[in-house]
Amino acid sequence: MSPVSSQGYTTRRAVSGSVEGASFIDTPSLRSGDTGLGGLAPEVTEADLIVHLVNGTGRITDRDLDLLGQLSKSRQVVVAINKVDVLSERELGDITEAARICLEDLKVAPVPISAKTSLGLDKLLEQVATLLEGYEPPPEPTPESAKEAQEATDEEDEGHLGAAVIVHSLGAAVAVVLLGRASLMIPLLDVAAVALAQYLLIGHLGRKHDQQESTFGPIRLVVTVVGSSVYFLLCGKFRWIFPALGLILDAVAAFATTAAVGFIVGWGLKTADRLFPPWIRKMIFKSEKKS
Structure with a gap:
């Protein structure tokens, strides 16, 4: 189980687990100085599907968009907007629409969730399952x-x-x-x-x-x-x-x-x-x- 805290960068190393034959890996957060793919944990570059977690009380940054743009070229990506339980209905609608517009060119749909209350986790898992269904990993590079x-x-x-x-x-x-x-x-x-x-x-x-x-x-x-x-x-x-x-x-x-x-x-x-x-x-x- 991954450590949980209100502070940033709580997860210092990758934590893995398996559910019904699928392996899930929780990786450390990106650091403030990281750009491109260089700051990612090695497990990210080897994954078949990536769930990119965004703080719903903030916004999708240019760094998020740059990273998602690079990741989505070679693998499937899902964006989960977390902490929506502390947002009003209007705030939730605004941030979801803003995220949808930002991610439209990348063809990535945002999924509002609350890891604390489990709100939206069923939809997130459904989207992950849909993307993985029939998925074939790319061939090993020659x-x-x-x-x-x-x-x-x-x-x-x-x-x-x-x-x-x-x-x-x-x-x-x-x-x-x-x-x-x-x-x-x-x-x-x-x-x-x-x-x-x-x-x-x-x-x-x-x-x-x-x-x-x-x-x-x-x-x-x-x-x-x-x-x-x-x-x-x-x-x-x-x-x-x-x-x-x-x-x-x-x-x-x-x-x-x-x-x-x-x-x-x-x-x-x-x-x-x-x-x-x-x-x-x-x-x-x-x-x-x-x-």
């Missing part, structure tokens, strides 16, 4: 299919990296142009804008690769300082003589340094993912949590 899947993942990651780098680099360049003369009167104003763009870009890439802020934060800060310092060394050389040309060159320098920082960090994180598999990152996180 080396060829695994290679194709890895290539597709790598291509998707490269596309995401390129898009993120371009957006943030353009943001840095546009900020330098918009600041224009103001940065002449306020020293280092444009450098601060470029540093902010780089800091946001590095943070975005870190979250994409499931990096924890406690360990990735100092690296993020150091790389931002180095990247913005490189921009500082490149900018401002021609502004006083040729203001228009100098501003254009500064914008190019802002774009180039931010793009370089993004690609270097992206490559580094991808390499780290290959060197350190998810179970090692999970072990590191647990040791941090205990301390």
Whole structure:
């Protein structure tokens, strides 16, 4: 039996049980810093069907939608909205409708339940049974299919990296142009804008690769300082003589340094993912949590 508490993250390890030939596994909750599939218990990625539990007193977050979107690509998913016993009839209707709209594109229907009073559990079990009836697990991946899947993942990651780098680099360049003369009167104003763009870009890439802020934060800060310092060394050389040309060159320098920082960090994180598999990152996180 899983431990129960009003506090979050009560379940620290997977708890399993069997009913009528079906195995059920209660897994630890997602942590606040987890994104994508990296923060999930290994049992989740091996399950035939996943029941994703959402707190009915809150709302379905962007992280929930991102996670459900990835999970529903390869397995069946049911969303259970818990704690509906503390909601009024109107509140229950509102959150159920909001959840239905949010999950519509994923073709996942929400099921309101109360684990405390057992309200709605019969409907939840019916939906689980319906989905499992006649279900055939996907075939075991062959080396060829695994290679194709890895290539597709790598291509998707490269596309995401390129898009993120371009957006943030353009943001840095546009900020330098918009600041224009103001940065002449306020020293280092444009450098601060470029540093902010780089800091946001590095943070975005870190979250994409499931990096924890406690360990990735100092690296993020150091790389931002180095990247913005490189921009500082490149900018401002021609502004006083040729203001228009100098501003254009500064914008190019802002774009180039931010793009370089993004690609270097992206490559580094991808390499780290290959060197350190998810179970090692999970072990590191647990040791941090205990301390």
